[in-house]
Amino acid sequence: MASVAHPLHALAGSGELMLPTVLILAAVGSTFVFTLALVAFRQRRTVPYLLVALAFGALAGQTLVGGLTTANYLAGSTHHLAEHILDVVIIALLCGAVYYARRAQNTAR
Numbered sequence: 001m002a003s004v005a006h007p008l009h010a011l012a013g014s015g016e017l018m019l020p021t022v023l024i025l026a027a028v029g030s031t032f033v034f035t036l037a038l039v040a041f042r043q044r045r046t047v048p049y050l051l052v053a054l055a056f057g058a059l060a061g062q063t064l065v066g067g068l069t070t071a072n073y074l075a076g077s078t079h080h081l082a083e084h085i086l087d088v089v090i091i092a093l094l095c096g097a098v099y100y101a102r103r104a105q106n107t108a109r
Contacts, residue, residue: 019070020070023063023066023067023070026063026066027060027063027064027067030056030059030060030062030063031060033056033059034053034056034057034059034060037049037052037053037056037057038053040052040053041053046100046104047096047097047100048097048098048100048101048104049097051093051094051096051097051100052093052094052097054093055089055090055093055094055097058086058089058090058093059086059090061086062083062086062087065079065082065083065086066079066083
């Protein structure tokens, strides 16, 4: 039988403790950073801060997708698509934050 290479997250049902441990650490870390970003947005109330906070929220969403897949609530193909969609969302939000911050900086001159 030929050996087939699988990404680590595809082997979630194998009883391995490493993936659940990493997902828990990622969930704690991303939730903490998302909360800090929301606090910063609440203080500043600017579009760039909002976009960065939403990007951190999408990062936390990736961890949620990984956890749901590990718990067999999401199929592997759905997991893969959702993570790539969230990648695009994160990139778009961060590019938007930089654009708005640069635009605000240029209009202030």
